[in-house]
Amino acid sequence: MKKIIKSILAVSVLFLAVQQLSAQKVVVGREVETTDDGKMLLGNQLKSKFLEAPYADWYVKEHDEYALDQKAISELKKAKINSYNMIVFMGTWCEDSHRDFPRLMKILEDVKYPESRLTIIAVNRKKESPTGDEATYNVQKVPTIIVERYGKEIGRIIEMPTTGYIERDLVEILKKDDQSVIKEIFSK
Template sequence: MKKLITFTLLLFAMTASSQEINKTTKDDTGKVTGLINICNRVGLQALPEMQQRYDVEYPAYQPDQNTILALQPLMKGKKITIVMGTWCGDSQLQVPHFYKMLDALKITEQDITLICVDHSKKAENGLIDGMNISHVPTFIVSANGKELGRITESPRETLEKDMLSIFAKK
């Protein structure tokens, strides 16, 4: 019985972890129209329309170094969830900027969860249920499984200053 339970748990873990990363969506003709569910930066940049914007927006964004220095110690142990639509102009603009800021902060990919949604702002398998996503992109900062704050659609000041204000609330 113990072996059966262990086998069942192992099988469940393998199934859960085998979710397709960078799953594409397609139109009626079979043309790739975007990404959905869990994605990563490599998958994002593999889409021609995202790559074109990324190539322009990422180098163009220059995070404020003083704000980056103030943020660095605050980011230890934090997780970032990005919910975006590859079809969304705000996502195409802000996500490369956000990645530039995260790179300046030396945030590793393992601390970032990128979730792409469809035009209805939905992902499959309840992936964003309970996240209260009304606009994309949404950048969520969390620690120990608890949301500390979020930036929705576009920053009020700059991405890094808005991130710093999340910590000022605490």
């Protein structure tokens, strides 16, 4: 009996040690100083970081001035956008990110999107992040907004929304997801 308990204990300790070693620490809110671009955010970020200088200069203005497409917002709520995960790759040095990232945040605030489902990853000019997530998601341009459900990518907006409005592009992505679920049901 003692041997069994010792064996279970040894396996448990070994398992916990392996878990500790494999757990990757993710630094949130990393900021770096660059010679060409000044301060730059890099890696995983919280929305609140964009309300600090120097990012607030462009973030707040674009966020506050953007007029939401209320019809699209209503459709996003009906499509239960809050049940999807979103990964956003952006650059604090990038003009397209300066325009579209604050707009996306305003859309997500309006639909009461849970911050726990949102991952914001800031990249450098080479479109690299400290954790290498840009390679995992094959990100070539920023901003890139990726919508996932159950760990599967449903769609993405790359650099600029094709309709001219992020909220309309998001509606189109969610409509495709609905149709794919219906197709799956009837194909069985």
